[in-house]
Each structure stands twice: as C-alpha cells, then as structure tokens.
Amino acid sequence: MSHQSYDVIVVGAGPAGSYLAYELASSGHDVAVFEERSAPGLNACCTGIISTECFRSLDPGTEVILTGAKSARFFSPSGRCLRLDTEKDQAYVVDRLLLDKAMASKAQSRGARYFLASRVVDIIPGRDGILAEVVCSGAREVFSARAVVLANGLRPRLSRKLGLGTIKSFLVGAQTEVEVKDADEPEVYFGQGMAQGSFAWLVPASANRAYAGLLAGSGAKLQLQKFLDNLFRQGRISCRDAEIRQKPVPVGMAPRSYGDRILVVGDAAGQVKPTTGGGIYFGHLGARIAAQVLDQALDSDDLTAGRLSRYQKLWRARMGKELSRGHWARRAYARLSDRQIEGIFSILASGNMTETLLNSGRFSFDWHSWLILAVLRHTCAHPVRKIKHLLSCEAGS
Ligand SMILES: Cc1cc2nc3c(=O)[nH]c(=O)nc-3n(C[C@H](O)[C@H](O)[C@H](O)COP(=O)(O)OP(=O)(O)OC[C@H]3O[C@@H](n4cnc5c(N)ncnc54)[C@H](O)[C@@H]3O)c2cc1C
Numbered sequence: 493m494s495h496q497s498y499d500v501i502v503v504g505a506g507p508a509g510s511y512l513a514y515e516l517a518s519s520g521h522d523v524a525v526f527e528e529r530s531a532p533g534l535n536a537c538c539t540g541i542i543s544t545e546c547f548r549s550l551d552p553g554t555e556v557i558l559t560g561a562k563s564a565r566f567f568s569p570s571g572r573c574l575r576l577d578t579e580k581d582q583a584y585v586v587d588r589l590l591l592d593k594a595m596a597s598k599a600q601s602r603g604a605r606y607f608l609a610s611r612v613v614d615i616i617p618g619r620d621g622i623l624a625e626v627v628c629s630g631a632r633e634v635f636s637a638r639a640v641v642l643a644n645g646l647r648p649r650l651s652r653k654l655g656l657g658t659i660k661s662f663l664v665g666a667q668t669e670v671e672v673k674d675a676d677e678p679e680v681y682f683g684q685g686m687a688q689g690s691f692a693w694l695v696p697a698s699a700n701r702a703y704a705g706l707l708a709g710s711g712a713k714l715q716l717q718k719f720l721d722n723l724f725r726q727g728r729i730s731c732r733d734a735e736i737r738q739k740p741v742p743v744g745m746a747p748r749s750y751g752d753r754i755l756v757v758g759d760a761a762g763q764v765k766p767t768t769g770g771g772i773y774f775g776h777l778g779a780r781i782a783a784q785v786l787d788q789a790l791d792s793d794d795l796t797a798g799r800l801s802r803y804q805k806l807w808r809a810r811m812g813k814e815l816s817r818g819h820w821a822r823r824a825y826a827r828l829s830d831r832q833i834e835g836i837f838s839i840l841a842s843g844n845m846t847e848t849l850l851n852s853g854r855f856s857f858d859w860h861s862w863l864i865l866a867v868l869r870h871t872c873a874h875p876v877r878k879i880k881h882l883l884s885c886e887a888g889s
Contacts, residue, residue: 498524498605499790501624501637503612503650505532508758508775509643510595511550515783517602521790524635525596525604526626528611533592537667537737538772539695539703540586541678543857546773547584552594558585558697561678568837569683569830576846582857585697615640615650615754622753639786639795642756643779646740654754657747659762661819663690665769666712666738667705668720670729675702681719682833687712689826690769692719694728704729707769709826712738741769743822745815749807750800757782763811765858766818773858774811781807817861 500516502509505527517523529535541561542550560581566574596606607628614625624635642650648658672694681692692706692715704723706716713736720732745762749755757763758775765774785803789795828836840846849855849863856863 496524496635497621498522498635498637500524500639500641500786501526501612501622501635502604502641502643503615503624504642504644504758504760505529505596505606505608506536506592506643506645506758506775507550507595507772508760508763508779509641510592510599511776512641512643512757512779512783513599513604514595514602515780516786517599517604519783519787521787523599523604524607524637525599526607526610526612526624526635528609530609531589531593532596532606532608533589535737536588536592537665537739538588539667539693539705540588540591540772541583541695541770542586542772543583544581546776546858547586550591550595550772550776552586552591552598556586556590556594558587560584561695564678564680566837567679567681568834569685570834572834572837572841574837574841574846576850578850585695585703587697612644612650615642615654617654617752617754637753638790639753639755641782641786642754642760643758643775645759646742647760651746651756651760654751656749656751656754656756659742659744659746661744662740662742663707663709663769664712664738665705665707665741666716666736667703668716668734668736669697670702670704670720670723670734671700671731672696672702672704672723672729673700673727675728681706682837683830684828684833685830686719687715689822692716694723707741741771743769743819745808745812749804750797752797752800753795754797755782755786755800755803761807762815763807766815766822767864770858774815777810778807781810814859814861817864821864 499521500523502513502525505525513523513525561583562581563577610626610628612624616623621636622640626633652658675696679694686692687706687708689709690707695703723729724732742762742764743766749761757778759771763774763778764771789799
C-alpha cells in the first residue's frame with residue numbers, strides 16, 4: 493500500500509476524462525488520471541464522427557482525422573435514398589485510438605500524471621479527502637486526492653456504490669471495420685427490421701475501409717451480422733466475419749452527477765446525444781463545465797456536494813432541454829412501423845424540405861432539437877391526404 497496525494501483523481505482516460513485533466517492541469521492543479529487499458533483509446537468501440545466545431549474545441553491535431561464528411565445518404569426501410577449535401581465538411585471521422593492518445597498527451601504536457609493498466613476498484617470519500625483504491629499489475633495501491641472525477645464511461649458500479657444512482661436506459665452499439673467497395677460518404681439505414689429502435693451505418697474511414705455498425709435496443713450483434721450479410725450479398729464488402737465489438741450507450745441522464753468531493757462527466761453522466769448516440773461532443777462540454785466548477789471549488793477549498801451541485805445545474809442548463817427532446821424523439825421513433833418511417837421519408841423527399849432545412853442557417857451537426865421540431869411541424873402541417881395515406885398504410889400493415 494502506498495499513499496500519493498493529488499488535487500484531483502480522474503477515473504478514465506477517454507475524451508471526457510483527458511480533456512478535464514488538461515483543463516485542470518492547465519489551471520495549476522495536481523492531476524492524476526487512472527486508465528484500466530494499457531493505452532488510452534485501445535480497442536475503443538466508436539466510429540469517431542465529430543462535428544468540425546467539436547474538433548476545433550478539442551484541438552487534438554489534424555493527424556487524428558481519417559476523413560471529412562460534407563454529405564451523407566439516408567436509406568428508408570425499402571431502400572429509398574435521401575441525399576444531403578453541403579459545401580463544406582460538417583464533420584470529421586477521427587481515429588479513436590489517435591484521438592484518445594492525443595488528448596492524453598495534451599494533458600500530460602500540462603503536467604497531468606497518467607497511470608495506465610490501472611483499474612480503480614473503489615472510491616472512499618472522507619471528511620478531509622477522498623481515497624481511490626487502484627489495482628495495477630495485480631497489486632493494490634491507495635491514492636488520495638481532494639476530489640475525484642468519474643469519467644469511466646457507462647460503468648455503473650462506482651456511481652452506484654457512491655450513492656449517485658445509475659442510468660437505467662441504454663442502447664447497445666455494435667461495430668466492426670470492413671473492406672468496402674464504393675463507399676465515399678456516410679450511409680445511414682433506417683427500419684425496425686434493420687436496427688430495432690435506431691439505425692445502422694456504413695462510414696468510410698479511408699479509400700477502401702469503413703465502419704459498419706448499428707445501435708439497437710437489444711440483439712445488436714445479431715442485427716449487425718444481418719446487416720453485414722446484406723452488404724456481402726450486394727458485393728459491397730468482401731468479408732462478413734470481422735470481429736464485432738459492442739458497448740452500451742446511455743440514453744438517459746444520470747440521476748446525480750455530483751457528491752461530496754465527486755463529479756461525474758461524459759457517458760458516465762449521460763452526456764450523449766439520444767438521437768445518434770454520439771457522446772464525444774456533449775461529454776466534452778460536460779468536462780469543460782466540470783473543470784470550471786472544480787477549479788473554483790479547489791481554490792476556495794469548498795468541495796462539498798452543495799458547492800459542486802452547481803456543475804449539474806450548469807450542464808443541464810446548457811444541454812438538458814436538448815437531451816430531453818432527443819429522448820422523446822428517440823422513444824417516438826422506436827414506436828414507428830417501417831411503413832410509417834417510409835411515409836416520413838416520402839414527406840421529407842417531397843418539395844425541397846431537406847434543402848430548406850440545411851440552408852436555413854440553423855442546421856447543426858450537434859444540436860438536434862430544432863431539427864426535430866422543424867420536421868414535426870412540417871410533417872404535421874402536410875396535406876391531409878398524405879397523413880391519411882400514412883395512417884392507411886399503418887392500418888394495412
Ligand atoms: C458503436 C459505437 C459508435 C459510436 N460512434 C460515435 C461517434 O461517431 N461519435 C461520437 O461522438 N460518439 C460515438 N459513440 C459514443 C462515444 O464512443 C462515447 O460517447 C465516448 O467514448 C464517451 O467518452 P467518455 O470519455 O465519457 O467515456 P469512454 O470513452 O468510454 O472512456 C472511459 C474510459 O474509462 C476507462 N475506465 C472505465 N472504468 C475504469 C476504472 N474502474 N478504472 C480505470 N479506468 C476505467 C475505460 O477503459 C475508458 O478508457 C459511439 C459509441 C458506440 C458504442
């Protein structure tokens with residue numbers, strides 16, 4: 493047993509944990525980051541699509557970019573295609589291994605200390621400090637700090653043990669990397685038979701490689717295997733037996749993201765877009781707010797739950813409404829039949845609605861609630877005969 497002391501211990505070297513470590517170390521605090529993997533980002537299960545705005549704010553260096561995305565194709569259950577095209581890149585596909593390593597290097601350059609292959613197995617809050625029990629190469633060590641930040645993804649054990657409650661609602665994301673023909677822009681596939689309650693994707697990572705994946709309420713791996721079989725039959729991919737990784741994606745907010753000497757950020761707090769399952773940007777915003785609140789709390793030596801509750805107020809004010817609307821839209825989508833989804837595609841394809849939305853000046857890769865409301869308004873205001881058609885399709889299904 494040894495005792496080393498820090499201002500802040502961060503559990504997890506994902507994008508949220510390392511960005512927070514970077515900010516706090518830049519403000520002059522002593523920061524230690526514990527990561528159970530032997531390298532940040534190793535074997536990450538993620539497509540790595542982030543908006544250009546998120547990329548600029550993380551500032552990991554251009555070497556992490558695999559490709560840019562300025563257009564995408566969306567497929568209805570019957571295979572009808574809607575293509576969205578913009579003049580400039582809206583997003584980048586980044587290599588998650590390189591991104592996580594770059595974010596860790598940035599934090600280290602400001603003095604944060606990284607402990608790799610080191611799993612935090614327990615957190616013990618006390619009156620004058622907080623302890624983290626860590627297992628590293630089979631040996632147990634205890635480290636102390638003034639505060640701990642959980643940035644450990646959707647792993648509820650520590651949050652539950654600390655009495656913070658757990659996120660009850662989640663989807664499962666499954667993904668594999670495939671060699672692919674003719675994939676030059678992201679493709680998104682809808683339909684309950686394709687990905688129950690969500691969608692599947694094929695996202696180019698380089699000239700002939702792509703990520704094939706999907707999000708689903710249950711049976712994600714099986715549904716991805718079916719998707720791969722389809723792509724194989726179409727001659728798009730040459731092999732359908734690549735290794736599939738899967739990971740839970742939270743679709744709800746943590747009941748509590750603070751406690752005495754404790755904050756929770758990123759996936760662990762439910763800072764994830766419910767519409768797409770993308771969590772890098774919102775986790776980044778959460779980490780930035782956490783760093784501001786913690787910096788002030790450390791300076792004033794008040795790390796009580798009362799003081800740290802400001803963090804939850806601030807991050808929910810910034811993204812709470814967006815998350816609630818996204819959760820509502822996702823649940824509504826999960827109840828639609830394939831025929832209803834087909835009907836929505838028809839309405840979106842009619843007139844020039846997609847162009848109008850894209851060119852409205854309000855389109856955002858990260859903030860979707862405006863888009864949800866705009867699509868709802870448009871579909872509800874659509875000529876009665878088309879809505880009737882939708883309903884009659886449903887009745888006949
Ligand atoms: C298939 C799939 C595709 C996705 N695609 C995208 C995408 O294109 N864009 C996007 O924005 N998001 C995407 N996401 C979501 C994204 O991966 C997460 O939102 C993001 O990684 C969350 O970052 P984080 O730092 O909060 O947690 P994580 O990235 O999960 O990092 C947590 C870290 O903590 C470590 N850890 C856990 N427990 C402990 C412990 N006890 N001790 C020490 N270390 C520990 C883990 O090893 C891990 O490195 C995708 C998710 C899935 C499943």
